[in-house]
Amino acid sequence: MEHFLRGIPNPHMAKAKAITGELSQIKILILGNSHAANGIDPKYLSKKAYNLAQGAQTLDIDYSLLNKYKDDLSALEYVIVPISYHSLWFKLSELKYYRWMAKYNNIYFDIDIEHNPLKKFLLFDNVIKVKLKNLKQYYWENDLLLPDFKEGFFSAPPATDISALSESGESKAKDFSVNDLDALYSENLKHLKGIIDIANDKGAKVLFITIPCYPTYIDNLKKQQLSLMHQTMDNLENGKDVFYLDLLEDGRKLSLQDFANGDHLSHIGAEKFTMKLDSIIKDIENQSIATQQAIEN
Incomplete structure (x- = not known):
């Protein structure tokens, strides 16, 4: 069963296979959670890029992936890491409803996230009945097929119900708020x-x-948590080779069709956002060139 379960496609499998042959060409590596997976479309970046973000991917995994591939990323110029409201306080292996996904990093990327040999078996994701259903859906019914990833980007459809969109935004903000700002x-x-x-x-x-x-x-984010996030990132930024851009409020300027739900961009919003991101990268490069020329003169 484990053998056949591993034959069923999933985003981690797809990205692990796809990125292998592109590592030496990648100039922009995109890490992060689903905000980036849905929000940054590499085809709108001027440099060769790959989106290695995944749903519920936390910073420990971002670091481990970059560390795994660092020697093969010979053309690397930029590492993009989304910092979400919850990023500094979440860890996938400790998330109640999503921690089952941590093993996908163990299996497909060969990075030991949970340090537990039993966490390398898909069979233990759920009860046997559910696993048998998955096998039937894929091998006999030709179901459970993946969407077509383009350079790792997952294209999300635009929202159509403004009421559901509003409720989703409020709900997610509450889910991502923490009481203990020291934890993790x-x-x-x-x-x-x-x-x-x-x-x-x-x-x-x-x-x-x-x-x-x-x-x-x-509107439903806790000010103290948001403030600590900003303070932390401002302290890390140096304006030379580490930059922080807070574009959260840009969401107020976007339209309904630019969102898939309350905290994710649709493919339409992703196009707009990525084009802006590309302009920002070009500005950083122009600034670096100007600084270097001033030093030389």
Whole structure:
């Protein structure tokens, strides 16, 4: 059963296979959670990019993936890491409803996230009855097929119900709010610094970015948690090879069709956002060129 379960396609399998043959060409590596997976479309970036973001992917996994591939990323110029409202306080292996996905990183990317050999079996995701149903759906009914990923990007359809969109934004903001601002904070800050260190060794820049969300999401965020997120990222930014861009409030300027739900962009919103991101990267490059010329003169 384990053998056949591993034959059923999933996003982790697809991205692990696809990125292998492209590592030496990638100039922009996009890490992060579903905000980036749905929000940054590599085809609108001027440089060769790959979106390695996944749903519920946390900073420990971002760091581990970059560390795994660092030697093969010979053309790397930028590492993009989305910093969401919850990023500094979440860890996939400790999330009640999503921690089952942590093993997908163990299996398909061969990074040991949970340090538990039993976490390398898909069979233990759920009860046997559910696994048998999955096998039937894929092997006999030709179901459970993946959408077509383009450079790792997952295209999300636009929302159509403004009421549901509003409710989704409010609900997600509450789900991502934490009571203990010390829990996992130091650990996640260590991962951010680790990402910066690897990028520095590669001669690459790090671009931390907060992606736009729907207004009802923004309006229901806890000020103290949001403030600590901003303070942390401002302290890491140096304006030279580490940058932080908070574009969360840009969500107020977007329309209904630009969102898939309260905290994710649709493919329409992703196009707009990625084009803006591309302009920002070009500005950073122009600034770097100007600085270098001033030094030489």
